Amino acid sequence: MIVDQVGERAVHIAATASIDAIPSLRVAVRALCRLDDPDDEALYLGACTEVLANAIDAQQRTDPRVAIEMVIDPTGQRVLVTDHGPGFDGAEDGEIVVDVQRGRGLTLARMGCPGLAIQSGTDGTTIELPVPHR
Amino acid sequence: MSSLLEVTIRSTTHATTITVSGPFDRASVAVFDAAVTGIPRLGPPLVAVDIGAVDVLDSAALGALVRLRRALGVEVPIELRTARDFQRRILTVVGFEQLFRVVTTEPHPPH
Numbered sequence: 001m002i003v004d005q006v007g008e009r010a011v012h013i014a015a016t017a018s019i020d021a022i023p024s025l026r027v028a029v030r031a032l033c034r035l036d037d038p039d040d041e042a043l044y045l046g047a048c049t050e051v052l053a054n055a056i057d058a059q060q061r062t063d064p065r066v067a068i069e070m071v072i073d074p075t076g077q078r079v080l081v082t083d084h085g086p087g088f089d090g091a092e093d094g095e096i097v098v099d100v101q102r103g104r105g106l107t108l109a110r111m112g113c114p115g116l117a118i119q120s121g122t123d124g125t126t127i128e129l130p131v132p133h134r
Numbered sequence: 135m136s137s138l139l140e141v142t143i144r145s146t147t148h149a150t151t152i153t154v155s156g157p158f159d160r161a162s163v164a165v166f167d168a169a170v171t172g173i174p175r176l177g178p179p180l181v182a183v184d185i186g187a188v189d190v191l192d193s194a195a196l197g198a199l200v201r202l203r204r205a206l207g208v209e210v211p212i213e214l215r216t217a218r219d220f221q222r223r224i225l226t227v228v229g230f231e232q233l234f235r236v237v238t239t240e241p242h243p244p245h
Contacts, residue, residue, distance in 0.1 A: 027137070046224070049190060
């Protein structure tokens with residue numbers, strides 16, 4: 001895992017496309033992204049976990065030697081996760097078709113991060129997870 | 135927040151109780167699967183899975199609970215014990231009340 005600081009406080013992490021990387025990445029999110037409510041925090045960390053697992057799976061399908069990337073912006077209000085996998089299956093004109101298991105994961109991710117936004121194409125996927133506030 | 139999943143199992147003639155604490159997710163689900171693999175052979179009349187001390191719960195963990203449900207068969211009731219609001223919200227949004235009996239317990243002390 002390689003951690004770089006970009007700008008004033010942004011953190012850029014390149015992690016091996018392995019499920020074992022998830023706990024460490026989550027520690028970074030928890031340290032830098034503050035949520036006041038512990039249940040909201042648990043749901044947001046769950047959302048990040050879902051997104052990271054999907055990114056790792058996608059990267060492993062394409063080239064497991066390539067790292068996934070996580071960026072936490074300088075304000076600690078947004079996390080971006082990027083993989084260079086094949087993109088969501090059947091993505092056409094912005095429509096995303098997912099299998100049942102990934103669908104459940106995305107449902108939980110959206111519950112923990114209602115503002116979650118996905119950009120996906122044949123060269124990879126970036127998911128933005130803005131930290132929710134009540 | 136713990137960094138490791140812990141699974142403990144206690145069996146009596148009345149029930150087998152599985153207590154799970156820490157992050158229950160894609161990275162740790164194999165620990166749960168390994169811990170519960172022998173339970174169906176015990177033939178318990180009731181299984182309780184206490185996730186009150188779980189601090190991260192994702193779809194992989196839910197899949198593990200579904201696998202346990204299938205392994206035990208429909209005759210064995212499974213009670214999911216929750217202690218925090220986020221746990222109940224997750225179980226509700228995925229419709230787990232249809233597969234398990236979801237109950238609320240007192241919050242567990244933090245690790």
